Structure formats: C-alpha cells, structure tokens
Amino acid sequence: MPGYKAEKSKSRGRAEMSNSGGKKTRLVADKRSRPAKKTAAPKRAKTPSRRRPRKPRPPRRGGISGFFLAILRWIWRVIWGIGWRVGFIVAMIIGLATAYVYSTLPEATALLDGRSKGSVTLMDREGDVFAWRGDQFGGAVTADTVSRHLRNAVVATEDKRFYRHFGISPRGVASAIRINLREGRGPLQGHGGSTITQQTAKLLCLGVEYDKDQWKSERDYVQDCRRTTILRKAKEAIFALAMEAKYSKDQILSIYLNRAYFGGGAYGAEAAAERFFGKSATAVDASEGAMLAGVLTAPTRLAPTNDLKRSQDRAATILRLMYDQGYLTSDELRAAQANPATLSEAAQRQAGGYFADWVMDSGPDFFTRDTTEDVILRTTLDQRIQRAAEEAMDFIFENKVRDGSKAQAAIVVMSADGAVRAMVGGRETKVSGAFNRATQAKRQTGSSFKPFVYATALELGHSPNDTVVDEAYCLNIPGSGEWCPSNYDRRFHGRVTLTQALQESYNIPAVKVSESVGRDLVRKVASDFGIESDLAAGPALALGASESSLLEMTGAYAGILNGGSSVTPYGLIDLRLLGENEPLMGTTGGIGERVINEKAARELIYMMNKVVTSGTGQRAALPDREAAGKTGTTQAARDAWFLGFTADYVAGVWMGYDDNTPLTGVTGGGLPAEIWRETMIRVHEGVPPTPLPMAKVEPPRQAQPQPQPQQQPRRQPQRQRDRPIENILRQLLGID
Template sequence: MARRTTSGKSLVADRRYDARAAAPAKPEPKRRRRKAAPRKRGLVGWLLFPFTYLLGLGLRVAWRLGLAFGVILAGAVLYFASQMPPITTIVDARTRGSVTMLDRDGSVFAWRGDQFGGMVTADSVSPYLHDAVVATEDRRFYRHLGLSPRGIASAIRINLSEGRGPLSGNGGSTITQQVAKLLCLGVPYDTSEWESEAAYEDDCRRTTIWRKAKEAIFAMGMEVAYSKEDILTIYFNRAYLGAGSRGFEAAAQRYFGKSAAEVGPAEAAMLAGLLKAPTSYAPTSNMDRAVGRANVVIGLMEEEGYLTAEQAAEARARPAQLSDAAQAKAGGYFADWIMAQGPDFLTRDTTEDVVIRTTLDQRIQTAAETALLSIFEAKLKPSSEAQAAIVVMSADGAVRGMVGGRDVRASGEFNRATQARRQPGSAFKPFIYATALDLGWSPNDMINDAPLTINIPGSPSWTPDNYDHVFKGPVTLTEALYESRNIPAIRLSEAVGSDLVRDVARKFGIESDLAAGPALALGVSESTLLEMTGAYAGILNGGSAVQPYGLIDLRLKGDDAPLMDNQGTGLQERVIQQRAARQLTYMMSQVVARGTGTRAQIPGWELAGKSGTTNSSRDAWFIGFNAEYVVGVWMGYDDNSPMTGVTGGGLPAEIWQATVSRVVAGETPKPLPLDLPGASAGGNIVPDQGITADREILDVLGNILNGLN
C-alpha cells in the first residue's frame, strides 16, 4: 500500500530532470554590430580618388541628362510626327507647272517646266524600280528608324579622306533623310521670304550642324507618322530626275515613253542612277555616262539579291534606250519660240500643267537640222564661228521647222531665226517689184540700168553702183530682179514711191523701222529671218499677209476644251492683187532658174526665191519657196563681222537646196502658182532722172551699197 503524504502533492524525484532545462530560457542580450573600420586606400587609391569620384559623378549626371535628352528628343519626334500631312497633299508640291508640246500629228516633241507624270505609289511602280532605288540609295532602309549611324560614319570617313569637310560631299543620308530634305523639313515655299523657287531649294539644301540635327529629328518623325512604303511613295513622286522631270513617272515618260510601272531592269537601273546627279547622268545629256551609272546600279541590285546573275547580265548587255521623242530632242529653238506665243501665266510662269498643240512637223525639222549640219561640215572649217538659221513655213504662216543656230539641239539659247535683227540686203527687193506689179507694171516692162546720180543739197552728188560694176542699159523688170541689179531697184522704188514700197513691206509683215528714201531699196532696214520668211509666204499664197504662228491650241492637261485656239491659220488681209503675186512668183522663179539662186535648183521642181548679201558679206540670205513651203536661210557671224567669199547665192542657197531636197524627197513635183508674162503693159522705161536725197540717207547708202547683190 502506497504511502500518502500529508501535503497532497505528488512525489517527484528531484534529479530526474535538469533544473536548468526545466526553467524557462532567458533571451540572450542583443549584440551590438560593430562599425566596420574604414578601408585603407593606400597611395594608389588616394591618387585615383579624384578621378573615380568625378567619373562617378559624371555618370550620374550623364544618366540624368541622357534621360532628359531622350524625353526631349521623343517629344520633338512626336511633335514632327503629329505635323505630317497626308501623303496625297505632298507628293506634288511644285510651285511651277509644266508645258508639254505636241507636233502637228499629236506626238510629244518637247517639254518645258517641271514635269509631273501623276502620283505613283511604292506598290504601283515596277518592282525593279522599287528595288533599284532601295539598293542604290539605302540598302538598310527596312532596318533603321530614319538614321543610319554606320552610313553617316562611312560618309564622314570618305569626306575626310578626300580632303573635304565632314559634312561636304557624301552625306550618308538614308532615303528617309532625303525625303526630309525634299520636303524642306516641313517649311513651305513662301514668295515673301524667298526671291524664287530656286533660292528656296538652295536654302533647303544648305548643310549645317543645326540643319542636320533637325533633319535627323524630322526623319524620325516621318518614320513614326508613315510606313516605309509611304516614305518611298513620297520619294518616288518628289525626287528630281533631270530634264525637268519631277518624280519617276514623269522621268519614265520623259526618257522612255512609258509608265514607271512598265520599266524593266535596265530602265529601272538608269532611272535610279539619276538620283546621284540628275543633270550629269540624264540620258538625254550624255547616254554613255547614263549607261555607266546604270551598270553600277545593276551591280548593287545583284549584290542585294534583287536581280539574278542572268538578269543582271541581260540588263548590261541591253541597256535602256531613249524613246524616239527623247532621242530626237527636236525643235529646241521652235519650242522656245512657242513659249513666247502664249501668255506667261500659261507658259513661262504657269502653275498648271499645260498641253500645247503646235504646227511643227518633225520630219521637216529633222530635214532642216540635217541640211544645215551637212553643209557646214562639208564647206566650212571646224574652227569657223559662222552661224546660220533656217525657217520652214507653210503658205498660211504655219511654221513647220526652225533652226536657230549651228547647235541644232540647243534650247534656251539665242535664237537667230527670231531674235537676230539683220539687214536683208537684196532679199528685200521683191517688195519693190510687188508694189510695181500691183500698180500695173509688167514683168516685161523695161527699166534703165544706167549710171545714176543722187543729188544732195549742199553736198557733192553721189553715184551708186551695181554689185558687178556693170551697167546693162534697158533691162526688163524680170532681168533686173534675177540679176539682183541695184540701180534698177532704186529707180523703180523711186518711180512707184518709196513710201508705198515701205507700206507694202510693212503690210506683208516686216515690222522693222523701215528706212526712208532710196536707202529702202537696198535692204538696209534690219529684220528677222522669221519676219522675212513670213513676208515671202504672202507672195506664195497669192498676195495675203500672214502672221507666222506655231501654236494651234493650248489647254490644261486633262481638259478637252482649249483655253486658246488659233483656228489653224495665220492668214491676214490682202496686200497685193493675186495677179501681181503670181507675176512676181514667175520673176522670182527666174532667180533660181538663171539668176543669183541657181545653186538652189532641184531637178524636176519649180522653185522661186531671192538671194541677199549685205556689205562685206556680213549677212547672207536666201529665201524661196516651192508650191507648198517657204524656206528662209540666213548666215553670218554673231558679232556682225564680215565673212569671206560668202554671198546669198552661195552657201545659204546650198543650205536652202539641201533642206528643200529633204523636205520634198519622195513627193511628186507640183507647179508653182505663177503667171507667165505677156507683152509689156506700155513699154515703160524709167527716165534717167536725178534723185535728191538727204545727207543722212546718203551716209547709209555710202556704207552699204557697194556690197549688195
């Protein structure tokens, strides 16, 4: 039986548990962390300390500045992006329009102003053209955000290695940056700020550090606002590609006569090659240079995988060829003249695209150009600076061809057919005979070719002479004309009245200030070749004046209704009777048949004309016609110096003959509208009378008479 204690507590063995374990554990006091002792820098550390401190400070400042710059840059990019207009409003931002000229058959032969062929897109142009532009101008185009640091660095390296400034020469610009320049960084043309569009474009092309920075931001803004294809679309429409072509559609039409959607690899390469230097590489300027540049582009396309080796070889073997119109480059002088036929706001200063239908016949134009060059090459020394001009005209005044100088392909140059005012010499004489015939004289009437004395009040008398220094006595009017005798011309002019002769010449279209008195008969009044040819057209058409014209109608591109319409004729009022004109035609036919113009003969053809040579052969003319066309030829020096051994019946007549031979080649000869002379109207003979003249007139006569024929 167990013992029970009196206290009622259970018995516990004192040593069974460790008293310390049984007692609740006391928390250990918190240890105080000891401060690390400062690290000893040592000598090197102390030496480097200022640099490491400044580096750390610089990195902290640079990080903050970089962040601020990034925010500002992003804001600027987004600002420009928000300002970008719709593409359709900027693909054609020309301030000037264009003029397209059509010949009499409706074919294009010349362009003026800034041509724009219409909007194209990166998707609608030929794939070859799309790829050629990317391969040539920016092969990383689809991999950058508007800038190409690698391209910029490469351009700077090339510029410095070639001794130029870092921003001169190669620019390393991406296509996006080039488009930014084309858009002038969003600055529109303002006539109040720039004197001209050229000055505006020059300002847009200025290269400065600030402009390059703005250009970079603008380019990135474009990348945000537009897709890559949109940027290419702007480029395809805004780039200048030479010969007045703005955009690839206009250039494709200008050079190849086809759309930008239809060009093949060779043509695409030539067009893309123009971007480097449009004027230098224009195929109309230098085809060999254009082909060489195109071959470089073909190589780049092959490297980028846009062309196979076979395609590249084919493109090199068969380079692009100009269209017939571009190759002919016809009628440059004529086109310049046409630009002066309409109002400036529809020609020189047009802001619209204008189409002008003209009277030009490209076959006749080519005939005139070829004739002039062939005679100059065969008969003149290469060092000769002599010039010549040709006008071919229908009887109603329609100009069919015009050559204004030896450089038959020139445009924008001095036009000797329309701008040079020179003395026609004996080429003026037909208007004296026209006046007499209209008054009733006959080609068989007689006139005295005898010494003539002109009395000058208060001064010694003056006696003119013939070119050959021979006097033949009584001669018919016909003989006097075809031998180009001076004395009979003076006598006849005074007999019918020099004032009346002057009036007839003026009505026929000679607008010059015609001389008074006897000097008039010698052709001393200056005139243009166009005026003289137009006056002769009045003889061919039966006696009616003509207004030489080249513009048939003018309309805005795409419109059917013309804004100007010439009604297809330049015929004006009648000047002399038809009978007189037909008689004069007969007399002038004898000039070619047996007179001073025999070198103008063409076997089987009836031809009429008149030569003219001024003092010391400073000017030599031959103007004549067949049944359909009047052709005028002038030859001389621009500085009015004398020619050696040149008369109107010489080289000018040969140029005339070479021109007309080509014009009528293959045609059936047609008779001239002439009347054979009957008997004399009354056997008129101008009496051997003295003529009184003013001192001023005599001075003119004395200077030029002895050289006329």
C-alpha cells in the same frame, strides 16, 4: 532533495500563473552554477552561404601611376554621372520635337505632287510629244504600282538598309564622314549618308512651304532647303523620325519617287519614264530602272538627254548593286547588261528645241512659262521636216565650212498659211533655252528685201517686162548729201527688164523703181506682208538697209506664195489643260488681209523663179520641182540670206556671225542657197512635184543689150539732177 526541488518548482509555476492577469513581472533566470566542462562534441559542418565569395581587391598601386589612375576613375564617374542625365534630357527633347512634327504632318497622298508650277507638254501636228517645258509631272505613282525594277534600283542605290532602319542610319553617317575626310573635304561636304527618309524630308523642305515674301525666288527657296549644316541635319533627323512614325516605309518611298528630280525637267518617276523612254514608270525594265535610279545622284550631269553614254555606265554599276543585294538573278543581270537602256525617239532627237522655246515665248505666260496647271500645247511642228532642216544644217557645216569657223546659221520652214513646220536657231540643233537666231536676231536684209519693191510696182500695174535703165544714178539726201548706189559688180548694165533687174539683183534699178513708185508705198507693202521691224526712211530702203528677223522675212515670202495675202507665222494650234478635251485657246496666226492682187503675186513668183533658174540663186535650184527665191547680201557681207519657196513650202536661211564680223567669201547665193537646197530636197522627199502658181510671162521681143563694160563712177554728173522730174520718172520706168 529531489522531492524538495519538484515542490519548489510547482510553487513557482503557480505563482507565475496567478500573476498572469495583472502586471507582468520581469522574468529573471535563476542563478545556476556553471556546469563542469565536458568533452567538446564534434562541430556540425556549416551549410555553404548563398553569397558569392568576394573577389579579392587588386592591390592598390602606389606612386604616380596609382595617382593618375585614381584621377581617371574619378573623371569617368563624373562624366558618366553627367552623361546619362544629359542623354536623358536630349532624348526627352528629341521625343517632344518628334511628337510635334508628327502632329503637323499631313496625309501621305497630299505630299506626292510638290510642284509650285505646272508642266507644258508640246505635241507636233500629228499629236506626238516632242518637247517638254516647266516642271514635268506625269502623275502620281506608288511604291506598289511602280515597276519593281525601278523600286529596287532606287533602294539598292540610295539606301540599302531602308526597310531596316528607323529613319536615320548612324552607320551611314559615320561612313559618309569618313569618306569625306579621306577625300579632303569637310565632314558634312560631299557624301551625306542620308537615308531615303532623310532625303524625302529634304525634298519636303522640312515642311516649310514656298513664300514669295520670304524668298526672292523659288531658286533661293530650293537652295535654302538644300543647305547642309549641323543644325539643319539635326532638324532633318527629327523630321525623318516623325515621318517614320507617321507613315509606312512604302508611303515614304512613294513620296520620294514622286518628288525627286530626275533631270530633263522631269519631277517624279512617271514624268522621267515618259520623258526618257516614252513609257509609264510601271513598265520600265531593269536597265531603264537602273538608269533612272542613277540619275538621282546628279540629275543634271547624269541625265541621259545630256550624256547617254555616261548615264548607261552609271546604270551598269547600279545593275551590279542590284545583283549583289539579291534584287536580280544572274540571268536578269546578263540580259540587262546586254541591252542597256536607250532614249525614246523624241528624247533622243530633242526635236524642236528652238521651236518649242519660240512657242513658249509666243503664248500667254500664265499658260506657258508661269503656268500652275499641267498644259498640253498642240503645235504646227512637223518632226520629219525638223529633222530635214537639222540634217541640212549639219551637212553644210561639216562639208562646206572650214573647221573652227564661228559662223552661225538659222533656218525656218513654213507652209504658205504661216504654219511653221521647222525652226533651227543655230548650229547647235539639240539645245533648249539658247539664243534663237531665227526669231531673236535682227539683221539687215540686203537684197532679199527687193521682192517687195517690185511687188509694189506690179501692184501699180507694171509688168515684169517693163524696163529700167541701169546707169549712174545719185540722189541728194537732205542732211546727208549726195548718195550714189552701186551694183555688186561695180558695173552698169544699161536698159534691163524688171525681171532681169531682180534676177541679177541689180541695186540701181531697184532704187530707181522704189523712188518711182514711192518709198512710203514700198514701206507699206513690206509692213503689210508682215515685216514689223522699223523700216528705213531713206532710199537705201530698197537695198535692205532695214533690219528684220528670219521668221518675219520667211512669213513675208509666204504671203507672196499664197497669192498676195499677209501671213502671221504661228506655231500654236490649240491649248488645253491636262485631262480636258476642250481647248482653252486656238490658233494665233495664219492668213490675213490681201496686200497685192493675185495677178501681181503670180508675176512676182515668175520673176523670183528666174532668180533660181538663171540668176543669183542658181545654187538653190531643186532637181525635181520648180522653185523661186531671192538672195541677199548686206554691206561687207555681214549677213547672207536666201529665202524662197516651192508650191508646198516656204523656207528662209540666214548666215552670219553673232558679233557682225564680215563673212569671208560668202554671199546669199553661196552657202545660204546651198543650205536652202539641202533643206528643201529633204523636206520634199516623198512629196509629189507641184508647179509653182506663177504667171506665164512672154519674154520681150526686142533683144536686150549686153552689159556695158565701163566702170561705174562714184558720182553722177550734175546734169542728171537738172533734168525735169517728169523725164526722170519716165526714165526710171523705162518709158520711151
């Protein structure tokens, strides 16, 4: 049997091999008998599977709770399925928008100066800066060149994570919203949570430039740029992302430091440092840098020129922030706190506010108010004299005027050639853009006009010793009837010299002289001296019924001092562009044509000196030098004047109420004369006394009669008007 099985197996193998080259036959296993059961061998241990064992599912909850949990799971899957798709689309839109804005951004250096207007820097007669106007820009600075204290103070205050975020700070926005809601405001009202990059984007108005056809004014344009809405915030965020991609952190900070408004008309750190501290932004110390950074929160309210104490308190807070964030050592903190920043001398005084406004208004608009260039104006202002006028004003109102009085006053000081050295346009001396009573108020001049009446008479050859009779006198005015002037004391004083008439400010002699020499001639002399306002046509012209400004009147008196030539008051010496040496324009005023001869001017100065030494202006007398002047009080004391001069300076003072309310107990020889005196005493400190250029007039030999005690009647007897005209003229001039 074994041999048979082997033979059979060989024959089957040969058969399979012989068929290998042809069609393969299906191999079928032979039927075999099932082997007998054997004892089961021990099973091999299985290798552990690499799969983690499946966690058993928690048993499903049944009932209502299980139902609601199933719904919540379904809602979550829906939200997640939609959310990531929407998020992907939003991210794509933001990316495309950011890429577009990125492509429109210019080079960083082109964004440093964003002003649409230029600045005006005003310098005094010595070349020192005393005022600024317009959008001040001191020059471009960078984050590398600016003082490290200023850079660190800005970062510590405005955006402490500036160097770590990508343009927007979700944490800062969330914190700002929380604060706003806690304080009862809307989520976007108040704190904005903006980064420095976002603030810079807002300063750039998201790349939108000013178009006068689209906005009514630049103010509307700025307000539109500062709008806070959800859509605006979204655009701002995209612009910030583009800036972060386009510029470095220091470039963004540089744009911010040059574009930010620091108050006081200063745009940019350089202008602010010059404006407040009189130094470059590269040189400010820690306390000054902290003060500048503190202004950024509320430039108008926190500007040190508006409230130095409040600005210093804010700076102290910022110094502590700088210390907490590692920008200052403990020693530096203590040193800065012990020496808080203070304003420069010019900024602290705010000298020449009214004067600066006047110069700006008197210059050409395209180089002053509407300039697109940075302009330097050299002026006639003397800051020492300006301080003297301001101190005199303050002294009188603090010591001589009752508390609560609303009375106002104005002062002008100038040289004999019309160069204005000081100007105070109201009781509030440290102002800008306020109503200037020295130049803008037109008020009746009262008796301060009388010197021009007597100047006309002297020009025609009359002498200060010529006489005129102070007696009842009336004129018939066509269309108005009879007019009878009266003296302030309601008395007649008989025959008086022209000097006495001016010295005591008698009204009747002034009218008589005016009518004698000719009203039109008096009007021409006053006009030629620089009084440009419309002069009264009637006989009341001699009593100052016409209106004029203090500046005009002071300029007219300067013409008397300089020997009788007209004067045009001026404050501008020359104008040039920043960086240029050659001026574009020069002085616009000064001495003009002669009005009266020098002899007449010297005689008039003699007469006006008597006003101060023994007449109505005695309270204006100076202790160490000669002075001349004239008082003026209008009807019902609505205006009180004193104008006068020494050999060196001319000064004019006006006092009154803005609403024409009569003054109580005030005449030109009272408080205005005292303000004039206090001003001139301070003006002449250190100036050697110089005699007045007046004529030496011998007093008349014949003694003058004492004033007649009778009361002045209201009407003149009819017989006065019936006298022949030649007799009237002889009587007017005191010719026997």
